[in-house]
Amino acid sequence: MITDERTLVERCLAGDRRAQEVFYRRFAPAGLAICRRYASDRDEVMALLNGGMMKVFSKLDQFRWEGSLEGWVKRLVFNAAIDQFRKHKKRPTMEIVDWDRPTDDTATHSLYAEDLCKLIDLLPETSKEVFWLFAVEGYNHAEIAGRLNFSEGNSRWHLNKARQILREKLQTNPFKSNRYAG
CATH class of the missing domain: 1.10.10.10 (Winged helix-like DNA-binding domain superfamily/Winged helix DNA-binding domain)
Known part of the structure; x- marks a missing residue:
């Protein structure tokens, strides 16, 4: 198990699929918490999360280590979710569901x-x-x-x-x- 964030990011950038899985499992819960605030059902939440995490992986080389990695991931997931709502011209529901x-x-x-x-x-x-x-x-x-x-x-x-x-x-x-x- 990779515990050092820098090593994890470096291995993800090198295309190590196991490191990418570890990264996803480590940071997806933080992104999931954000997506749950803006979607009304699990399928939509997971679509927002996966879209956000894809954005994270595509921009991982741009992270500059000037703040927390988790905060950066959360910001990208949030922005990806908002982009999805703008793309479909609808407002987030901001519904609080029981499973959240x-x-x-x-x-x-x-x-x-x-x-x-x-x-x-x-x-x-x-x-x-x-x-x-x-x-x-x-x-x-x-x-x-x-x-x-x-x-x-x-x-x-x-x-x-x-x-x-x-x-x-x-x-x-x-x-x-x-x-x-x-």
């Missing part, structure tokens, strides 16, 4: 997370996309603006709009008190 959720410690935690997901789903598409990228995926406004082809100010506006809508929804009667606090 981690196992929760308690049923109440699951219910609370489910309520939050339902509220996020009520957001306008672009605001929901920006909110998800910022709050869940951890992208900054410059990265979001670059990926969605608009200004950082527009990204900030959509994030603030999403927060405002969520705050208003949480102020409604069913959410005024934490019903799961015991």
Whole structure:
């Protein structure tokens, strides 16, 4: 088993099929987590992942070791997924499906997370996309603006709009008190 990332990349670039398999198995889970956020079924998720990983392998010689390899892979998989949606002129669904959720410690935690997901789903598409990228995926406004082809100010506006809508929804009667606090 190859543990050193530089050696793994060098062997992949040399055409070593076993090294390419090790690379795929090591980094596909990170890409899969991204693809699951933007597709509604497993077939579509796998198509996005495989397309993204093909892009990774085709550009592997361009990685400059200036950041983490996993972060670079995730960025390429994300960009490949967005390219697919642009190509087919549709927006990502950003649906959270049951098989994508981690196992929760308690049923109440699951219910609370489910309520939050339902509220996020009520957001306008672009605001929901920006909110998800910022709050869940951890992208900054410059990265979001670059990926969605608009200004950082527009990204900030959509994030603030999403927060405002969520705050208003949480102020409604069913959410005024934490019903799961015991």
